[in-house]
Amino acid sequence: MSESMTERPQDRVPTGVPGLDIVLHGGFLRRGVYMLQGRPGAGKTILANQVCFHQAAQGGRVLYVTLLAETHDRLLFNLEPLTFFDTSRIPEQITYLSAFSTLEEGGLKGLLEVLRREARAHKATLLVVDGLVTVEESAQTKKDFKKFIHDLQIHAHLIGCTILLLTSASAEMVGPEHTMVDGVLELFDNRLGRRAERELEVKKFRGSGYLRGGHAFQITRDGIVVLPRIEALLQEPSREDSCKTDRVSTGIAQLDRMLKGGLPCASTSVIFGPTGAGKTTLGLHFLNESSRSEPGLLFGFYETPPRIFLKARALGLDLEKKQKQGVFDMLWHAPTERILDGLGNELLAVVRERGVKRLFIDGVDGFQKAAAHPDRISHFLAALTNELRVLGVTTLYTNELQQLFYQEVRLPISGISSLVENILFLRFVELHSRLHRLLSVIKMRDSDYDSSLREFRITSRGIELADTFLGAESILTGEAKAASPSRPKRRSLLKKRSR
Amino acid sequence: MKTLLVVDDEVGISDALSEVLSDEGFLVLVARNGKEGLERVAEKRPDLILLDYMMPVVDGREMLKALQGDSAYRDIPVVMMSAISRSSLPPDCKPTAFLLKPFGIDRLLAVVGQLLGGPAKP
Numbered sequence: 001m002s003e004s005m006t007e008r009p010q011d012r013v014p015t016g017v018p019g020l021d022i023v024l025h026g027g028f029l030r031r032g033v034y035m036l037q038g039r040p041g042a043g044k045t046i047l048a049n050q051v052c053f054h055q056a057a058q059g060g061r062v063l064y065v066t067l068l069a070e071t072h073d074r075l076l077f078n079l080e081p082l083t084f085f086d087t088s089r090i091p092e093q094i095t096y097l098s099a100f101s102t103l104e105e106g107g108l109k110g111l112l113e114v115l116r117r118e119a120r121a122h123k124a125t126l127l128v129v130d131g132l133v134t135v136e137e138s139a140q141t142k143k144d145f146k147k148f149i150h151d152l153q154i155h156a157h158l159i160g161c162t163i164l165l166l167t168s169a170s171a172e173m174v175g176p177e178h179t180m181v182d183g184v185l186e187l188f189d190n191r192l193g194r195r196a197e198r199e200l201e202v203k204k205f206r207g208s209g210y211l212r213g214g215h216a217f218q219i220t221r222d223g224i225v226v227l228p229r230i231e232a233l234l235q236e237p238s239r240e241d242s243c244k245t246d247r248v249s250t251g252i253a254q255l256d257r258m259l260k261g262g263l264p265c266a267s268t269s270v271i272f273g274p275t276g277a278g279k280t281t282l283g284l285h286f287l288n289e290s291s292r293s294e295p296g297l298l299f300g301f302y303e304t305p306p307r308i309f310l311k312a313r314a315l316g317l318d319l320e321k322k323q324k325q326g327v328f329d330m331l332w333h334a335p336t337e338r339i340l341d342g343l344g345n346e347l348l349a350v351v352r353e354r355g356v357k358r359l360f361i362d363g364v365d366g367f368q369k370a371a372a373h374p375d376r377i378s379h380f381l382a383a384l385t386n387e388l389r390v391l392g393v394t395t396l397y398t399n400e401l402q403q404l405f406y407q408e409v410r411l412p413i414s415g416i417s418s419l420v421e422n423i424l425f426l427r428f429v430e431l432h433s434r435l436h437r438l439l440s441v442i443k444m445r446d447s448d449y450d451s452s453l454r455e456f457r458i459t460s461r462g463i464e465l466a467d468t469f470l471g472a473e474s475i476l477t478g479e480a481k482a483a484s485p486s487r488p489k490r491r492s493l494l495k496k497r498s499r
Numbered sequence: 500m501k502t503l504l505v506v507d508d509e510v511g512i513s514d515a516l517s518e519v520l521s522d523e524g525f526l527v528l529v530a531r532n533g534k535e536g537l538e539r540v541a542e543k544r545p546d547l548i549l550l551d552y553m554m555p556v557v558d559g560r561e562m563l564k565a566l567q568g569d570s571a572y573r574d575i576p577v578v579m580m581s582a583i584s585r586s587s588l589p590p591d592c593k594p595t596a597f598l599l600k601p602f603g604i605d606r607l608l609a610v611v612g613q614l615l616g617g618p619a620k621p
Binding site: 151 | 601603
């Protein structure tokens with residue numbers, strides 16, 4: 001007789017929960033026993049049922065056994081508003097059974113017997129036991145409870161089904177049940193000041209890699225959506241960096257000359273400056289160069305799309321036309337209670353889907369405000385930036401400086417200067433009781449650039465940059481002084497106006 | 500009623516196999532190692548033996564060797580069960596059939612049915 005072709009447990013059971021299969025590297029392992037734990041209201045039942053309906057949609061069969069006082073009517077009533085709920089699957093493919101009385105009358109042995117028989121009778125590919133805490137309370141000793149889990153595991157292999165055990169969070173850090181199961185997923189509902197953020201963590205997953213640490217999730221009308229932590233998801237960029245050497249126009253000819261041809265392709269730049277200095281305006285020029293070969297995207301937090309179009313029109317830039325041509329689009333999120341990884345994952349999805357090559361992120365601090373843990377932000381931006389780079393996206397961030405005039409410049413997000421290749425600096429200077437806008441290139445990695453300070457004006461034709469500026473000195477203190485008359489005179493907007 | 504002997508040091512596995520096979524209408528005997536297994540065989544000759552490979556005291560290989568060396572028992576079909584593949588077994592270890600652990604009920608019943616000439620239940 002030939003060797004058994006018995007399926008090895010490397011086969012996956014996809015959960016169908018957006019984001020979770022990414023965290024689990026493809027789903028649960030077939031015939032594995034997994035514990036799903038969390039406090040009441042954490043989302044265990046929704047998550048388990050979402051997996052059940054996905055399993056049924058894939059042609060599988062599910063046995064859902066409850067050990068709780070909650071009736072099935074109530075359970076189904078609560079699931080009904082969710083889009084994954086499909087009554088046509090019940091009871092043929094998804095069967096709900098209560099084993100509460102079996103457990104009370106027959107103990108753990110009786111329950112195990114019922115689970116085994118019913119799972120086999122229903123040809124279940126997935127067995128859910130909702131209310132494991134009731135089993136734990138019914139066990140005479142911890143050893144009995146451990147044996148129950150062990151026996152269940154053996155039956156999972158024999159019956160050929162994957163088992164999900166739902167329980168409230170264990171008081172013990174390492175309960176006996178945790179040592180027995182193939183994996184443990186915990187759901188949290190964290191309070192962060194006045195806001196709350198749901199989080200999922202895979203605490204154990206035998207026989208497979210997974211994305212470690214906490215991942216935010218949301219309960220939506222479509223069920224649970226897991227948002228893999230960007231810096232865990234993109235520990236390494238998804239592909240090799242092709243190190244392109246082409247230049248990408250900023251949309252401002254004089255600035256391109258300062259940059260010796262434009263921004264390096266697939267590089268990341270940040271524009272620092274106080275409010276009103278012209279950061280968004282510069283970004284709109286950059287986006288106005290969007291084309292079929294270089295689709296553009298504005299990812300913003302503050303100015304709404306209608307206001308952006310209005311602003312562009314005032315600058316003589318027709319972004320609406322670009323949008324109609326399908327070469328430019330906008331994603332806008334008010335900087336309210338957002339989830340950082342939701343923003344990051346959405347941004348990357350749109351960039352990939354539309355093949356975006358020009359990306360303008362207006363207000364990088366919008367990410368910072370969404371971060372439940374602000375200390376993450378530099379890691380988040382590093383992962384995001386690295387990925388955008390390998391996707392061939394030339395990215396421009398704006399980052400607002402809080403003071404209008406300053407002698408010392410403090411960057412609002414620590415470490416951001418090391419993440420980006422290029423830094424442009426916009427600021428106001430006061431000279432002869434007038435405010436003037438200045439632009440300078442502070443950094444351009446591995447490239448020559450013109451480091452002179454340039455005055456610029458924002459007109460109905462967009463940004464106009466002076467050829468050069470030598471009309472004043474001590475500019476970077478924010479309080480310029482008229483330059484000494486012995487200096488060579490060159491044409492500059494500031495000098496002309498300061499006469 | 501056909502008699503099956505399950506020899507496995509893992510109680511959970513022998514219990515589970517025993518329950519499944521009893522449901523199918525077999526009389527199931529259980530032993531925890533090869534030594535106990537040989538004692539059960541002497542007490543009541545089984546129609547088929549499900550034998551774990553790695554066990555304490557007397558392992559599956561030794562028990563199989565003892566059975567195959569005894570003219571009274573060498574015709575009893577033996578299904579070796581192990582988490583290591585059949586090709587990893589030593590050349591002198593030649594069971595009638597082999598089940599790679601973990602295996603499912605359907606596979607188990609197919610192998611048992613094939614060796615016994617049909618399922619226990621009509």
